[in-house]
Amino acid sequence: MSVKLSFFTGGGVDGIGGNKILLESHGTALFLDFGKSFGEENKYFDEFLKPRSLNGLGDLLAFDLIPPLPGIYREDLVIPTQNWWEKVFSHPAFRDLTIQGVLLSHAHLDHSGYISLLSPDIPVYTSLPSALISKAIQDCGISDFLSEIVYSKRKEILEDGLICSDKNYSNPSQQRPYHVFTHQLLPESVRYFWNQAPGKRPLSPVSLIPILEEKVTIGNLPVRFWSVDHSIPGAGAFGINTPEGWVLYSGDLRMSGKQAKDTQRFTQEAGTLQLLLLIIEGTRASLNTNRGTKHFTEQDVADRISQIIKKAKGLVIADFGPRNLERLISVLKATEEVNRQLVITTRDAYLLEVLSQCGEVDLPNPLSYPHIRVYSEKRVRTSEWESTLLERCRTQYLTAEEVTFHPDDFVFCFSYYDFSELIDINPSGGVYIYSATEAFNEEMQLDAVKLKNWIDHFNFQLFGNPFAQENTDSYDPLHVGGHAQPDELLNIIETIHPRYLLPVHTECFEFFEKHFGTRKDIQLIRPKAGESVVLP
Ligand SMILES: [Zn+2]
Known part of the structure; x- marks a missing residue:
């Protein structure tokens, strides 16, 4: 018996994000995440040149952006007259394969994005919050074939061989089976949320399947789930008990947030297992850091934000990453201390409402919480999810006019993409707290310049710096990221002490080479896209 791991282009082994690692053992095949690689996709595509839905999987296969495994994808995205599989037949990773599921570590799209393309009967195993976040993202987003992570509209293949949406709206969308790790039975409101889809088309519902004990058997493999700390609720690590020993997959994790004890628990418990392999993320791995430098925590960020708001x-605007709800709670607390109200977008309210009801995350229900208001953007036509939400929250509803007259009453959770609302609000001065990740590529630098222009135009005082790098002199601790620092990574690895170590989601494999390259007790594996390794 052995364990085989296969790696793919943009699959988390040649950069950050896009994790999709195939694990095969004991007659069972599972993907560890099935993410979209933004880096790899952006090499060829952008906002104005997207993979065409009319060509199904074709545009993605042409650039090796998805694994060349014909057995795992939606049939309605494959045009029978096109010979894509013949074209990729010589690819070293090509083979016909069926898989028993995807273990989804968390709901960031670089881990979940391409689930949309998988056959609708392939189940996803994840935490309850990750499932709900994935559905909320889909419900509120633009509908296209790359965003159907939870339910999909079947496509039609036309006579000329092009793919288009089924125009018969009485044909239901198909829901994917989700098995969710949770600590209690699913509340009625959560089950209702899961089995409804906004829009004209009905949904052929597949109920959430709860897993109450943090363990489940998939095919022939027992699997364990541990919650870990990350910059989105519901993140987790997995353990797969193969006949050769445990394989652990960290997903994305950190030690600096309010759930740091979850990461510690995972590390401690994993260290007691009979371990074969640890697959660990290395986003922050770097050769240029000094051990022992102070790491800021979410609490430091919360304190600094509170100081500024006082x-x-x-008007105050707090700008932080989407779905970073821990940060949102920090800003809410600071807002309450000075008796202002927190203003959130309808998208945030939609997500927060269902998460507050799921019993897994400590969040207020925005529709009944006195210090939260919901901002309603001007729209010619309002989507169904948004109009029903606005009906449910009439008393919380806030318009631009009200803000213009009483700017001192509010703290807005807005980002660059909400800026057109500032034209209607027309603030004269105020405070802008930039509490998101610094620009790390050219595109983000350009966006940061535009962000700064808007801030200057409305005479906001800026705190935090969209251009600054963490750990530099000009760094104001207004943001901490979602990933473990280099010394924390080393501690996690030493505590778990696996026989084999396989770093993913990193741009600095050299860091692992430096620390483990010559070790006899822990063998380092360098994964390569298009290749497989067989252990032991
Ligand atoms: Zn992540």
């Missing part, structure tokens, strides 16, 4: 005059 002194602020005029």
Whole structure:
């Protein structure tokens, strides 16, 4: 018996994000995440040149952006007259394969994005919050074949061999089976949320399947789930008990957030297992850091935000990453301390409402919480999810006019993409707290310049710096990321002490080489796209 792991282009082994690692053992095949690689996709595509839905999987296969495994994809995205599989037949990773599931570590799209393309009967195993976040993203987003992570509209293949949406709206969308790790039975409101889809088309519902004991058997393999700390609720690590020993997959994790004890528990418990392999993320791995430098925590960020809001005059805008709900709670607390109200977008309210009801995350229900208001953007036509939400929250509803007259009453959770609302609100000065990741590529630098132009135009005082790098002199601790620092990574690895170590989601394999390259007790594996390794 052995364990085989296969790696793919943009699959988390040649950069950050896009994790999709195939594990095969004991007659069972599972993917560890099935993410979209933004880096790899952006080499060829952008906002104005997207993979065409009319060509199904074709555009993605042409650039080796998805694994060349014909047996795992939606049939309605494959055009029978096109010979894609013949074209990729000589690819070293090509083979016909069926899989028994995807273990989804968390709901960031670089881990979940391409689930949309998988055959609708392939089940996803994840935490309850990750499932709900994935559905909320899909419900509120633009509908296309790359965003159907939870339910999909079957496509039609036309006579000329092009793919288009089924125009018969009485044909239901197909829901994918989700098995969710949770600590209690699913509340009625959560089950209702799961089995409804906005829009004209009905949904052929597949109920959430709860897993109450943090363990489940998939095919022939027992699997364990541990919650870990990351910058989105519901993140987890997996353990797969193969006949050769345990394979652990960290997903994305950190030690600096309020759930740091979850990461510690995972590390401690994993260390007691009979371990074969640890697959660990290395986003922050770097050769240029000094051990022992102070790491800021979410609490440091919360304290700094609170300090700024206490002194602020005029409108306050707090800008942080989407679905970073821990940060949202920090801003909410600071807002309550000065008796302002927190203003969130309808998208945030939609997500927060269902997460507050699921019993897994400590969050207020925005529709009944006195210090939260929901901002309603001007729209010619409102989507169904949004209009029903606005009906449910009439008393919380806030318009631009109200803000213009009382800017000192509010703290807005807005980002660059919500800026057109500022034209209607027309603030004269105020405070802008930039609490998101610094620009790390050219595209983000350009966006940061535009962000700064808007801030200057409305005379906001800026705190935090969209251009600054963490650990530099000009760094104001207004943001901490979602990933473990280099010394924390080393501690995790030493505590778990696997026989084999396989770093993913990193741009600095050299860091692992430096620390483990010559070790006899822990053997380092360098994964390569298009290749497989067989252990032991
Ligand atoms: Zn992540």
